[in-house]
Amino acid sequence: MKDSKAAHQGAPFVAVENLTKQFGRFAALRGVSATFDGGRLHAILGDNGAGKTTLLRTLAGLIQPTRGTVTVLGSTDIRAVCDQLGYMAHPSLLYDEMSGMENLRYFARLYGIQDDERCAKAISAVKLDPELTRPVGQYSQGMRQRMSLARALIHDPKILLLDEPFSNVDIGSAREMVRLLESMRAAGKTIFVVTHQASLLDGAADEFVWMQAGQIVGRTRQLQPVEVR
Amino acid sequence: MSSLPTISTATLTKDLRLEWRSKDAINSMLFFALLVVVIFSFSFNPTAEESRQIAGGLVWVAFLFAAVVALNQTWARELRNQVLDAYRVSPAPANALFVAKAVGNFVFVSILEALMTPLFIVFYTLRALGPAWQLIPVAMLGTWALVVNGTFFAAMSIRTRSREIMLPLLLFPISIPALLSMVEGTSAILTGEASAKFWIVLLAVYDLVFTSVSLLLFESVLNAE
Numbered sequence: 001m002k003d004s005k006a007a008h009q010g011a012p013f014v015a016v017e018n019l020t021k022q023f024g025r026f027a028a029l030r031g032v033s034a035t036f037d038g039g040r041l042h043a044i045l046g047d048n049g050a051g052k053t054t055l056l057r058t059l060a061g062l063i064q065p066t067r068g069t070v071t072v073l074g075s076t077d078i079r080a081v082c083d084q085l086g087y088m089a090h091p092s093l094l095y096d097e098m099s100g101m102e103n104l105r106y107f108a109r110l111y112g113i114q115d116d117e118r119c120a121k122a123i124s125a126v127k128l129d130p131e132l133t134r135p136v137g138q139y140s141q142g143m144r145q146r147m148s149l150a151r152a153l154i155h156d157p158k159i160l161l162l163d164e165p166f167s168n169v170d171i172g173s174a175r176e177m178v179r180l181l182e183s184m185r186a187a188g189k190t191i192f193v194v195t196h197q198a199s200l201l202d203g204a205a206d207e208f209v210w211m212q213a214g215q216i217v218g219r220t221r222q223l224q225p226v227e228v229r
Numbered sequence: 230m231s232s233l234p235t236i237s238t239a240t241l242t243k244d245l246r247l248e249w250r251s252k253d254a255i256n257s258m259l260f261f262a263l264l265v266v267v268i269f270s271f272s273f274n275p276t277a278e279e280s281r282q283i284a285g286g287l288v289w290v291a292f293l294f295a296a297v298v299a300l301n302q303t304w305a306r307e308l309r310n311q312v313l314d315a316y317r318v319s320p321a322p323a324n325a326l327f328v329a330k331a332v333g334n335f336v337f338v339s340i341l342e343a344l345m346t347p348l349f350i351v352f353y354t355l356r357a358l359g360p361a362w363q364l365i366p367v368a369m370l371g372t373w374a375l376v377v378n379g380t381f382f383a384a385m386s387i388r389t390r391s392r393e394i395m396l397p398l399l400l401f402p403i404s405i406p407a408l409l410s411m412v413e414g415t416s417a418i419l420t421g422e423a424s425a426k427f428w429i430v431l432l433a434v435y436d437l438v439f440t441s442v443s444l445l446l447f448e449s450v451l452n453a454e
Contacts, residue, residue, distance in 0.1 A: 060318050063454060083320045093315040095243070095306070097250045102243075109239035110319040151315065 013038035013190050014059060014159065019068035021054050021214075028054040030214035031068070038158070041181060041191045043201045043223075046211035052194040053090075055211070056161050059192065060087040072159065083111060086152035088162045092144045093151060096137030100147045101130055104154055111155035122150040127176065142173035149177065153184075160184065160191045166200055178204050198223055233325045240329035245336070247306060254299035254337050261298055262345045265291040270352040280353040285415030288349055289408060293375060296338045297397055300379035303330050304387040313451075323448035327380065331443075334376040342368060358421030367414040367425060370432035374407035377436065381443040384450050407435050 014036040021029040029051045036042055044052045057063045058070055061078030073081045087093075094103045104119040113119075120130035126146040136147060145165060152160060162181075166174040174197065181191055182204050193201060198208065202223040210218040248254055269287050307313040316326060349355065357364065379400050386395035414428030 062314055062317060064452075079320075082318055085318060087314070087318045089311055089314060091311040093312050094310055095247060095312060096310065097247050098243070102246070106239055106243045107315060107319070110236060110316065110321040112235075112320075 013073065014192075015071040016055075016058075017069050017071075019055070019058065019070065020066050021051075021058060021063060022066045027214050029058070029065070029068075032214070032216055033068075034209070034216055034219075036190070036192070038190045039185065039188050040206040041185045041193065041201070041204060042207050042209055043198060043205035044192060044194045044209045044211060045196075045198050049213075050211040051214040052211050053163055054214075056087075056163050056192060056194050059159075060085060060161050062087075083155060084158045086155070086157035086160045088148050088152040088160070088165055090164045090167065092136065092148045094136045094144065094148060097135050099133050099135055100128060100139075100150070101132075103136060103147070104151060107151050108154050113155060119154065122154045123147070125153065126150045126180065141168040142170060145169050146173070146177065149180070158189060160189055162192065163194045164196070165193060166195055166197045174200050233322050233328070236321045236325035237329040237332070240326055241333050244303075244329060244333040248333075248337065251306075253306075254302040255340065257298045257302070258295040258337065258341045259344065262291050262295040262341055263348070265294065266345065266348050266352055275353065277354050277356070280355055281358070281419040282416060284349065284353050284355055284419055285412040287353075288346075288415065289371065289411045291345070292338065292342060292372075293401075293404065293408065295341055296334070296375050296379060297400065299334055299337045299341075300376070300383045300400075301393055301396055303334055303380060304383050308387060317452065323451045324444050326451065327384070327443065327447040330384075331373075331377050331380040331440075334380055335372055338372050338376055339369075342372065355419065357419050359418040359425065361418065363418050363425045363429065364415065366429050367411060367418065367432065370429065370436055371407060371411035371414075373436050374411075374432060374439065375404060377440050377443055378403055378407075381439075381447065381450070384447065385453075388453070403439075407432060410435065 015034070017033050019029050019032040020027065032051070032055065044055065046052050054063060058065055059072065061082055069076055070078060072078055073084055075081045078085070098106070100123055101119060104122060105116060108114075108119050123130040126149050128143060128146055128150065136144060139147065145168070149162070149165060152162070165177055169177070178200050181193070185191055193205070195201065205223070206221070208220045208223055209216055210220070269291070273283070275283060379396070382399040383396050386392040386399060389395045410428040410431045414425040414432070417423045417425040417428065
């Protein structure tokens with residue numbers, strides 16, 4: 001772990017090289033090469049099937065690339081740096097039958113965190129009440145998304161990988177989540193957000209990465225209309 | 230970093246809590262086993278001696294079928310909301326999850342056996358002529374044999390479309406040596422005609438081999454796409 005952190009000095013936070021992922025005959029990623037700086041908010045945009053989620057899941061170590069390499073914090077072994085990655089998927093990744101606190105307590109144990117206070121702080125950070133006893137299955141979609149974010153934050157990772165964090169969330173809650181992401185970026189975290197609601201990140205994201213048919217087709221600092229790209 | 234026992238304990242506690250709240254596995258297992266006992270008792274009308282001969286087979290086949298219901302539930306709750314991905318992205322060892330699931334299933338099936346055994350005794354007027362205490366190692370080792378393989382193959386089949394069918398297809402053939410040992414061991418104890426020690430040793434060896442193989446291979450199964 002320390003070796004990989006030491007090796008990371010001066011190298012890009014995250015790099016992918018010639019990344020290809022095939023599901024049978026379908027190529028979800030087709031030779032993607034890119035480097036991403038640390039301490040920034042990268043918005044990954046594109047149509048359905050463009051390869052955004054596959055790219056994110058590959059960075060999280062959930063998918064093994066067919067070809068190419070992924071380097072995270074200087075290590076090509078994602079397992080070695082997985083305690084520095086926080087992953088939030090489109091589904092909540094939470095047990096519906098348990099309360100938010102019970103969920104976080106369990107996931108905290110997976111990272112060797114025994115401190116309930118940290119779980120409470122993570123829940124408070126996403127503007128939810130740690131004392132809430134009702135099961136997550138009875139939460140509203142917005143509350144569930146925020147609790148899912150709290151789960152991804154529980155071990156204070158350096159890199160956050162968020163897949164559709166604003167989907168099915170009302171505009172007020174979504175803006176609140178964006179403010180939260182900005183504050184985390186200000187605290188030095190590197191954030192990748194896959195979203196279809198790019199306008200929410202206008203002015204907040206440091207970079208917009210445009211994907212199409214399994215490839216990165218553009219990287220812009222401003223959110224530009226499709227025809228200008 | 231947490232150790233394997235810490236994470237296994239946390240996962241087991243979580244599974245027991247989820248089962249206590251939903252009662253998905255226990256309820257379905259109990260009703261299934263109860264049905265089997267009642268149907269068997271209607272189908273056969275054995276004498277006490279005949280009961281001793283066939284009870285081993287009836288009991289273990291009923292428990293095996295009922296256990297499959299619980300084994301399917303084990304991983305189904307990890308697929309809801311893709312919670313398994315949260316485990317896979319964590320630094321927690323894969324085997325901690327396997328051990329917790331296997332122990333959890335052992336607890337559920339043991340509860341089933343504890344509740345159903347008195348019914349079998351009543352329905353078939355059973356009384357052991359051999360050393361009855363030997364039923365305990367036969368039951369414990371036999372149950373572990375079922376759940377360790379069942380947990381492993383249920384994990385293998387979770388991503389298949391017809392996993393309810395796939396699990397018995399994978400589990401039953403590989404469980405034949407264990408099932409044979411359980412049935413023969415139980416019959417030997419009930420009839421008192423032979424020693425069950427050979428079958429107990431065979432079950433212990435079977436458990437050792439299949440637990441080791443499952444632990445060696447589970448990480449690959451967990452991370453299979």
